Amino acid sequence: MEPFVAKIISCQTRLIIMNIPLRYDPKTKQVQMPPQAEVLVPQVKLEIDQLNTLTSELIAAGTDVPQVPSVENFNKDMSKMIKKLYEGGVQSFKQGKFEDSAKQFTVGIEMISRRHKFESFQGTLQELSLLLMSRTDAFLKTKDYLKAFNDADMLIGMMMCTPENFLRRGVANFFLGNYEAARADYQRGLAFDENNKRLKVELEICLDKILEENGDEL
Structure with a gap:
């Protein structure tokens, strides 16, 4: 089953089960749900927004079937x-x-x-x-460490095997005061590149900080 069609069926099934009324706006060519339902079922609202985006782009393309993605x-x-x-x-x-x-x-x-x-x-x-x-x-x-963390976290989700992204998130975690999380990031990065000098240095700094905070040996 095509992903686009499967998404429509999945969304329709959820709405039928929850008995949520929908409205089609012919001007915007979008499906809408009641505001109160948007609050109660945000996941369904997200799926409807995604469907509306895909539909509007398909209409704008002027074809029944979109072109096969290519270079x-x-x-x-x-x-x-x-x-x-x-x-x-x-x-x-x-x-x-x-x-x-x-x-x-x-x-x-x-x-x-x-x-x-x-x-x-x-x-x-x-x-x-x-x-x-x-x-x-x-x-x-x-020093926007929270923003850096969010970007690095997204990168890890996209590129799981890239040690530098664990380094980035580890540094962000360290300066956010999440020392144990930073240590885990550095160690996971080293699992992909055990000779990465920067990861080794940052891990040692992090371990020293954990010792300083806890006053205990690891």
Whole structure:
């Protein structure tokens, strides 16, 4: 069964079970549910929003069936703009303008989120991971550790086997005062790259901090 159709059936099944009335708005061409139901069943609201997004993009495409995602139909103009923002962010980072750098990476990420949902996911993932890694580094420099943690956590979900992402989240955890979580991140990173010098150094610093906090031997 196609994922798009399966999602529609899954959403309809939930709504029937919970007896939630729906309304179709012919002007916006979107399915809507009562505001009170949105609060009670946020997961269903999320699924309806996703369906509305896919439907609107399918209508805008002007075809009954979307094109098969490929390198050829990946939006090249948007790719150029995203690349330009990335390069500008990198340049600002090298100049020590970390806040400006983070802003440019953020704009690039927002542009990626505007790509058509039927475009190549592999291409989108490559762009997003590159910008997220760079923005995490910028947030660490500006000491926005919670934002850095959120980006690094997303990166780990996308790229589980990349030790540098565990390093990023570990550093964020450390400065957020989550020392045990930081230690776990460094150790997991070393499991993928046991010779990573930066991970080893940060792990030693973290272990010393845990000793200092607990006053006990590990």
